[in-house]
Amino acid sequence: MIHTPTLVAILFIAGTTYLTRVLGYILLKNKTLNNKQRQILEVIPGCVLISVITPYFVKDNPADLIAIFITVLVATRFSLLPTVVISMASAALLRMFLIF
DSSP states (O other), rough: OOOHHHHHHHHHHHHHHHHHHHHHHHHTOOOOHHHHHHHHHHHHHHHHHHHGGGGGGGOOOOHHHHHHHHHHHTTSSSSSHHHHHHHHHHHHHHHHHOOO
């Protein structure tokens, strides 16, 4: 059974993600973006992903370090969604089997 605080955190994160997407469309609905602004908006998902996984580089947990290595390899071959799914699955499996 999932803990209530965990469920609340997941719902809050999902709601925040949804709102940022919707607000982006609403706020930029009638705006024309120049090339530089488009380039900045295109790199934001990658920047967020990097900011989420960077703290694990300084940990000494082998499961997390292997998962980061797998994520980097997958990111060179696939787009963002498969990379996130594969990296989450590999991290979960490695944490389950490589607990020290």
